[in-house]
Amino acid sequence: MSVLIYIESSDNxxxxxxxxxxxYAKTIAEKLNTSVTAVAIxxxxxxxxxxxGKYGVSKAIYVSGEKLKNFVNQxxxxxxxxxxxxxxxxVVVLSNSLSGKGLAPRVAVKLNAGIVDGAIxxxxxxxxxxxxxxxxFSNKAFAYVxxxxxxKVISLNPNSYQVxxxxxxITIEEYTPEIKDxxxxxxxxxxxxxxNKVSLAxxxxxxxxxxxxxxxxxxxxxxxxxxxxxxxxxxxKPVSDAGWRPHSEHVGQTGLAISPNLYIAIGISxxxxxxxxxxxSKTIVVIxxxxxxxxxxxxxxxxxxxxxxxxxxxxxEVKSLxxxx
Amino acid sequence: xxxxxxxxxxxxxxxxxxxxxxxxxxxxNGVQFIINPYDEIALARAIEIAEANSGExxxxxxxxxxxxxxxxKALAIGAHKAxxxxxxxxxxxxxxxxxxxxxxxxSFDLILTGKESIxxxxxxxxxxxxxxxxxxxxxxxxxxxxxxxxxxxxxxxEGGKEIITIPLPFIAGAAEGVAEPKIPNMxxxxxxxxxxxxxxxxxxxxxxxxxxxxxxxxxRGTVKLIDAGEAEKLVAILHNEAKVI
Ligand SMILES: Cc1cc2nc3c(=O)[nH]c(=O)nc-3n(C[C@H](O)[C@H](O)[C@H](O)COP(=O)(O)OP(=O)(O)OC[C@H]3O[C@@H](n4cnc5c(N)ncnc54)[C@H](O)[C@@H]3O)c2cc1C
Ligand SMILES: Nc1ncnc2c1ncn2[C@@H]1O[C@H](COP(=O)(O)O)[C@@H](O)[C@H]1O
Numbered sequence: 001m002s003v004l005i006y007i008e009s010s011d012n013x014x015x016x017x018x019x020x021x022x023x024y025a026k027t028i029a030e031k032l033n034t035s036v037t038a039v040a041i042x043x044x045x046x047x048x049x050x051x052x053g054k055y056g057v058s059k060a061i062y063v064s065g066e067k068l069k070n071f072v073n074q075x076x077x078x079x080x081x082x083x084x085x086x087x088x089x090x091v092v093v094l095s096n097s098l099s100g101k102g103l104a105p106r107v108a109v110k111l112n113a114g115i116v117d118g119a120i121x122x123x124x125x126x127x128x129x130x131x132x133x134x135x136x137f138s139n140k141a142f143a144y145v146x147x148x149x150x151x152k153v154i155s156l157n158p159n160s161y162q163v164x165x166x167x168x169x170i171t172i173e174e175y176t177p178e179i180k181d182x183x184x185x186x187x188x189x190x191x192x193x194x195x196n197k198v199s200l201a202x203x204x205x206x207x208x209x210x211x212x213x214x215x216x217x218x219x220x221x222x223x224x225x226x227x228x229x230x231x232x233x234x235x236x237k238p239v240s241d242a243g244w245r246p247h248s249e250h251v252g253q254t255g256l257a258i259s260p261n262l263y264i265a266i267g268i269s270x271x272x273x274x275x276x277x278x279x280x281s282k283t284i285v286v287i288x289x290x291x292x293x294x295x296x297x298x299x300x301x302x303x304x305x306x307x308x309x310x311x312x313x314x315x316x317e318v319k320s321l322x323x324x325x
Numbered sequence: 326x327x328x329x330x331x332x333x334x335x336x337x338x339x340x341x342x343x344x345x346x347x348x349x350x351x352x353x354n355g356v357q358f359i360i361n362p363y364d365e366i367a368l369a370r371a372i373e374i375a376e377a378n379s380g381e382x383x384x385x386x387x388x389x390x391x392x393x394x395x396x397x398k399a400l401a402i403g404a405h406k407a408x409x410x411x412x413x414x415x416x417x418x419x420x421x422x423x424x425x426x427x428x429x430x431x432s433f434d435l436i437l438t439g440k441e442s443i444x445x446x447x448x449x450x451x452x453x454x455x456x457x458x459x460x461x462x463x464x465x466x467x468x469x470x471x472x473x474x475x476x477x478x479x480x481x482x483e484g485g486k487e488i489i490t491i492p493l494p495f496i497a498g499a500a501e502g503v504a505e506p507k508i509p510n511m512x513x514x515x516x517x518x519x520x521x522x523x524x525x526x527x528x529x530x531x532x533x534x535x536x537x538x539x540x541x542x543x544x545r546g547t548v549k550l551i552d553a554g555e556a557e558k559l560v561a562i563l564h565n566e567a568k569v570i
Contacts, residue, residue, distance in 0.1 A: 010483065071487070073452075074461055098481055102464035105417070105452030114533030115417070117447050131537060137351075138443050140342040142540045149533040186461045186491045189477070193485035201483050205570065229570055240501075247467065247502045248481055253338055253443055254362050254501060262569040273338045276443075279542070283567045285559065286548070296548050301562060305553030317557035321564060 003029040004037050004089035006080050006107075007052070008097060009044040016158075016202060017095040019055050023164040024122065024156055025093050026056025031125055035168070037061060037087050041068055041076055046172065053170030055163060060172045067179055070188035071099050077106035079177050084111055089151075091123075096155035098201060104155040113151035120160040120280075123152075138253045138276035158202045159259050200249065203232035205262045208251060208278070210236035212267020212288065212307060216244035221311045222266065228318045234258070236268050252277035266307045270295025287311065326380030326471075327431075328371045331424055331438040331450060332364040332399055333414070334392035338443065344539045351444075351539070360395050363439025365402070365506040367499035371437055372403040372507065374471050380434075381405045385427060387412060387420045393522070401509035401517035412527035415535075417445075421453035422530040428458060433494060435476070440465035440498035451498040461495040467502035 003025045007018035018038075025036045035058040040049060042064065049060040063079055080103060084092050092107060094100040096118050108115035116132040120142070124131045130152060136143040200206065207226040213219065219233075226233045233249055240250040251258055253276035263281035268274060270286070270293055278284070279298055286299040289306050296302045303310055336342070337357040345352045360368070371382045384404040386396050389411070396407045410423045428436065441448040448464055455462025467486065468479035471493070478497060480487045509517070551559050563570045 015483075071482075073463065074455075077456070098465065098483060101448040102452055102462065105421075105447075105449040106456040106462065108449075109418075109421075109453050109456035115449065116534065117449055134446075136445055136539065137336070137342045138338075138446060140541070141344070142542070143445070144537045144540070146535050146537050147533065148535060182459065185495075186463070186489050188487055188489050190488040191482070191485065192488075193482075197484060199484035248486070250501060257446075262563065262567070276338075283563070283569050284545075285563070298545055299548040300545065300567065301551060301559060302548045303551050303553055303556050303559060305556070310553060310556040313556045314559055317560040318570070321560055321570075 001034045002037050002087045002089045003091045004084050006039050006094045012043050012045045014048045019163045020161045021093055022052050022055035022057050024161045026166050039083050049172050053168050054165055056166040056168055057170055058168045061175050063175045073102040075179050075183040077103050078183050080107050081110035091152045093154045096157045100155050108153040111151045113153045114147035114149040115153040116145045117155045119154045119156050139279050198232040200232040203260050205229045205231035206234050206260045207231045207264045208234035209266040210268030211238050225315050236274055269293050326378040327433045328375055328382045329433040329436045330368045330371045330384045332384050332386050333361045333442045334358050334388055334395040335361045335442055335444045348538045361439045361442045363499055366503050367437035367439055369507045370469055370504035387414045387423045397517050400520045401513040402507050406521040409524050410527050411524050415532045417447045417449035418533050419530050421450050423527055425454045425457035426528050436496040438498045440500040451496050455496045461491050463497040465500040466497045467500050469503050
């Protein structure tokens with residue numbers, strides 16, 4: 001018996017979600033009197049894997065190979081399922097990330113496991129019941145899902161579980177899988193990464209703007225504020241529909257759903273479809289000239305006024321805060 | 326070319342979400358149901374690809390008779406025929422089993438879903454059907470081009486995008502960017518009434534998950550307003566009070 005986590009890396013470093021998964025899985029493992037095994041696939045530094053010991057991981061299995069350098073959904077899913085069987089994992093946890101969404105359902109079918117996608121809290125394990133809280137109706141509600149099968153797969157939303165230190169002596173094993181040709185049918189031709197830009201899906205801080213900014217030429221201040229805060233930029237749907245910003249920045253019910261620690265909304269009215277994607281942010285700041293804008297109803301802090309006057313003031317203040325710290 | 330599009334029937338995006346029966350059941354009283362917005366995108370692209378390749382688009386829905394207006398809408402938009410698997414969609418595994426079972430006996434070159442349904446937000450069906458049929462799957466694509474027996478898709482990754490080639494058949498979830506949703510025209514609406522809608526009984530499958538209850542998010546406290554003339558104060562508040570910067 002064990003709890004197995006699949007952790008993601010980029011540029012040889014583990015993603016923040018890896019530590020969230022480790023902490024989450026360790027808490028489950030304690031409850032089930034077992035230990036946590038982590039699986040990493042692709043290029044990642046050994047020291048990064050060792051760092052997982054601090055967060056409760058007892059064993060890390062490192063899977064590499066020429067064919068695994070890029071993310072290949074089917075091949076990765078096969079490896080995760082295989083190692084889950086080998087380590088007799090009855091709970092498998094992945095990140096509900098862009099790649100995790102591809103893996104989790106395949107792993108669940110391979111293991112004949114019930115799955116809870118987009119979990120936001122620890123499972124409640126009692127009287128042989130295993131119940132996990134997840135978001136539903138595009139963040140407008142939560143659902144408590146009971147997993148009835150013996151094996152369970154959980155995909156955990158990024159930013160929804162606190163990292164906790166629980167040192168373990170970690171051992172690192174390497175594993176070379178046999179990969180079936182049928183698992184390698186998809187081929188990654190090209191990866192285009194915007195350099196030194198913070199990725200929206202796992203950003204701690206997001207600066208977002210809407211139609212209130214009038215046109216794409218006015219985004220310089222949004223980007224400047226984001227740069228200063230180490231934040232990602234986002235936008236409302238009409239803004240990306242109009243081509244002012246790329247589709248990848250569109251958040252909301254039909255865009256990306258995010259839950260950063262801080263969401264700053266500038267010139268966005270707060271339509272229900274927009275809120276669906278951002279309302280689980282921990283702190284929300286709204287800057288809007290209309291005091292009746294619905295966004296203020298879900299905001300923690302608000303400034304009623306003209307964004308073109310307010311945002312530059314905030315930028316100056318952040319600069320002096322950074323200069324003094 | 327034969328294309329299958331999986332459609333789910335979901336509450337309109339403006340619906341206020343409430344529950345009944347002690348928070349165990351979604352309150353659909355007065356709720357307008359629509360085609361899941363991502364499925365509309367998938368359908369629009371399927372129709373474009375079919376037009377270019379003299380193909381045929383079938384839509385499939387696992388659900389009760391009450392979702393027939395949604396199926397007819399898909400036909401009005403331009404699908405050629407529709408299949409309804411007559412069952413309550415209990416969980417993603419159940420739905421996926423039904424769809425995979427249908428595909429096994431009616432081969433398709435391309436299968437599209439939406440990237441997620443906006444009610445249960447699973448993002449599960451594409452991957453599960455892919456696994457059940459042992460064909461490739463991509464959870465969410467932003468672009469899809471088909472050339473003979475090969476497709477090129479674009480997938481979003483953290484901080485960028487990935488361009489992937491996949492041999493047909495495969496299954497993928499459509500996200501924004503794949504196509505613009507199509508609005509049915511009068512001719513479409515008229516012809517939808519006479520297009521075939523076949524009803525098939527479900528195969529049995531054990532569910533693996535069950536929703537015990539729902540909860541709506543606790544309302545946030547009231548907003549703390551900062552005067553526009555002192556906008557810079559926000560920074561100190563975020564730093565010292567909220568401790569988020
Ligand atoms: C099926 C469906 C799905 C949808 N999905 C999404 C989604 O995923 N994401 C999304 O964002 N939307 C979505 N929408 C659209 C949504 O309904 C709204 O139309 C949209 O969010 C509005 O964008 P906005 O707030 O930028 O623009 P507007 O509603 O036009 O708001 C602009 C705001 O800027 C303010 N403003 C103007 N000038 C200034 C200024 N100088 N300073 C400060 N404030 C100013 C105005 O007071 C106003 O509140 C969807 C709609 C539908 C029907
Ligand atoms: N009951 C259903 N019948 C047919 N297709 C469905 C059904 N439920 C979900 N789907 C498809 O699966 C996609 C993802 O749904 P989900 O996994 O529930 O997020 C949807 O966008 C639909 O394309």
